[in-house]
Amino acid sequence: MSIWFLLNGALVIWAAWNVVQSLAVHSVHHHILLGFAGFLLFIFNWTRNAVFATIRKVDDRAVKIKLARFSKKIMPYHRWIxxxxxxxxxxxxxxxxxxxxFNPGSMKILTGLLASVNLFILVLSGWYSQLIRHNLKSRRVHIGLGISMFILTALHLYF
Ligand code: HEM
Ligand code: HEM
Incomplete structure (x- = not known):
């Protein structure tokens, strides 16, 4: 199993905890629920990284094939998610x-803004791989943007 499963699980729990707290203190909820829904879709796609890392690591061939088949089934949905x-x-x-x-002096707003720009480029890099060219470089860029997205999301939850 990849460490990313644990890291992703921890981020989901942390986000859910923050959301429950935010919902409790606010009378307007739609902005919080939109953020949580977008976050859940991101983490779902990012878990592809954990699955791929496990495929590379695990010795059991049957498990490798099972995970690879599962990840292939998900792929048509990956781009739209x-x-x-x-x-x-x-x-x-x-x-x-x-x-x-709009107050970029607030760390919540600033980290959110940076994470959104990161997500936009991540999605663009995915479409680039899908439609134009898919090679080692484009794959590395896509994974790198996934990692920075993970870090920026954690910062956004922290502030
Ligand atoms: C310009 C972009 C963004 C801005 C201005 C922004 C701003 C905010 C603010 C002010 C809150 C607090 C809501 C409240 O309690 O009143 C919040 C919550 C939240 N945001 Fe964002 N955000 C942005 C982008 C993102 C991104 C990229 C993600 C994740 C992929 C995200 C996920 C969440 C989640 C899950 C919450 C609820 C948990 C919490 O209150 O900490 N947001 N955001
Ligand atoms: C939330 C946004 C996204 C995240 C977190 C994400 C994450 C990932 C991850 C972790 C992988 C596996 C990388 C590897 O180890 O090779 C991957 C592969 C890929 N992604 Fe994304 N992705 C996102 C959005 C997109 C979008 C919008 C597209 C558009 C078409 C896309 C297209 C691809 C393609 C073509 C691959 C290579 C598939 C393969 O080698 O099996 N991604 N993505």
Missing amino acids: GTLSFVLIALHALTVIHLYG
């Missing part, structure tokens, strides 16, 4: 800015 994640996050950002105004 990633794209929808960005759409939901864009709506999250718009509703947040509508409610609180």
Whole structure:
């Protein structure tokens, strides 16, 4: 099993905890739920990394094949889940800015903004691999953007 399963699981629990707390103190909820929905779609796609890492690591051939088949089945949905994640996050950002105004001095807003830009480039890099060229370099860029997205999301939850 890859360490990424544990890291992703921990981030989901942390996000859910923050969401419950935010829902409890606010009378308006849609901006928080949009952020959580976009986050869940991101983490679902990012778990592909954990699955691939496990395929590379595990010795049992039967498990390797099972995981590879499973990951192939998910692939047609991967692109739309990633794209929808960005759409939901864009709506999250718009509703947040509508409610609180645009204040880049707030670390919550700043980290959210950086994470959104990261997500946009991540989605673009995915479409590039899908439609134009898929090689080692484009794959590395896609994974690198996934890792930085993970870190920026953690920072966004922290502040
Ligand atoms: C410009 C972009 C963004 C802005 C301005 C922004 C701003 C905010 C703010 C102000 C809150 C607190 C809501 C409240 O409790 O009143 C929040 C919550 C949240 N955001 Fe974002 N965000 C952005 C992008 C993102 C991204 C990229 C993700 C994840 C993929 C995300 C996920 C969440 C989640 C899960 C919550 C609820 C948990 C919590 O309150 O910490 N947001 N966001
Ligand atoms: C939330 C956004 C996304 C995340 C977190 C994400 C994550 C990943 C991960 C972890 C992999 C496996 C990398 C590897 O080890 O080779 C992958 C592969 C890939 N992704 Fe994404 N992705 C996202 C969005 C997209 C989008 C929007 C597309 C658009 C078509 C896309 C296209 C691809 C392609 C073509 C591959 C290679 C498939 C393969 O080698 O089996 N991704 N993505």
